[in-house]
Amino acid sequence: MASAVLQSTELTESQFGEIRALVKNTCGISLGDEKMQLVKARLNKRLRKLSLADYDEYINFLRRDRTGNELTAMLDAISTNLTSFFREADHFDYLEQGILKRKIAEAANEKSPKRLRVWSAGCSSGEEPYSIAIVACSSVPNLKSWDAAVLATDLSTRMLERATNGVYSAERVKTVNPQLRSRYFECIQTRPDRLYRVNNTLRSFVHFSRLNLMGDWPMRGPFDVIFCRNVMIYFDKATQTRLVERFWELLAPRGTLFIGHSESLTSLKHRFKYVQPTVYEKAA
Ligand SMILES: C[S@@+](CC[C@H](N)C(=O)[O-])C[C@H]1O[C@@H](n2cnc3c(N)ncnc32)[C@H](O)[C@@H]1O
Known part of the structure; x- marks a missing residue:
């Protein structure tokens, strides 16, 4: 005492x-x-x-x-919650140029429904799922007419509270391209420091929920994309292997898994097709 x-x-x-x-x-x-x-x-x-x-x-x-x-x-x-907007930027380029372009083309040919599901697993304070939503909103014409959603989950209630608030300092939004920043954020305070809040368009696509990756997953999927970046690095190999298999199960055919740049599936037993470092695909 x-x-x-x-x-x-x-x-x-x-x-x-x-x-x-x-x-x-x-x-x-x-x-x-x-x-x-x-x-x-x-x-x-x-x-x-x-x-x-x-x-x-x-x-x-x-x-x-x-x-x-x-x-x-x-x-x-x-837990370590380090994150930033557009962290590991090449993933967002791949999302736009590789994944969303294909989905848009498929939807135009009416080969597939206008459906997009992305999961940010270990989303920390929200920068990752909001970056995903920014890319989707800015590159998919009339995304509102799609059945589109970004599920963002984390173990930390403290981080999820921040993520749900969606309010960030000027320093944190620095890594968002200024044009996109003015389109998807509103400045809600100028003094003593500038504060930005993600706007309602972006919010309407992102759904936050507490989820322990080691527990049951209530969602059925399938997901087109799973981001699980800089999370597995804290797990041992057996735990990583189980998790990667569960991601595989939940992805749609041709679904993509992004992992962090300091992570790799090389030493794990898995069923993914390697696309490029830290990008994996579930073969169709
Ligand atoms: C370093 S942050 C990564 C944030 C983001 N993915 C990125 O790359 O910028 C790792 C996050 O994983 C979460 N995490 C760790 N273990 C977890 C678990 N078992 N289930 C869900 N989230 C977990 C932590 O709470 C933390 O927010």
Whole structure:
């Protein structure tokens, strides 16, 4: 209870082991030994907030908490949420030039319905799904007449709240082309700092939901595109393999999977066709 002591609450290796197992079992994230200090720094804040004296008390509290709220708060504190608009820009070029062009041509020939489903799996604070929606809105003529939706999911309730708000600083929207920025964002504050909010056109295509990739997936698909970028990097090989297989199942024939630039499926057993680095297709 003494807050002075809590500033530097020690985390022993066995306590770290227990937290690590809990994190791995619930959300698939594998915390290496080198993450011990980071976990300690981030969870110290939780201990302080809950007025708990040490990590044994914290672990007991986690185990007893039937609401699951503390587990959510712990995962929020531990996970890495780095993201940006149009991050890894070549994926968005491929989305426009490779995928949407084909879908538009197919729809024009009436070979297929005007249907587009994209999933941003691990969407963090929303920059990725909104970038996808910007590309779709700006490149598909009359997208409103399509049955089009971007599903955006994440484990972190804190990030999903930000994503749903859709309000970003001038610094964050810097990576959006100025023409697109003026078309899809409104400036809602100029002082002391400029703030931008995604407009209703964009919002109408993006649906946010909390989803743990390790759990059940309520959606049926099929998806034309799945973005799961910079998420699997925190999972071990067995977890990655299972996840990639589940993505394959949920994709439509010729559906595309994008993964992060520091990720690869090379060492995993999978059924995808390699298109280019970090881009994979489900063979028709
Ligand atoms: C580094 S961010 C990547 C954001 C975005 N995809 C990008 O590339 O810019 C990783 C996100 O994955 C989420 N995440 C980690 N484990 C998850 C899980 N088991 N289920 C759902 N989301 C998870 C984290 O909460 C975090 O927001």
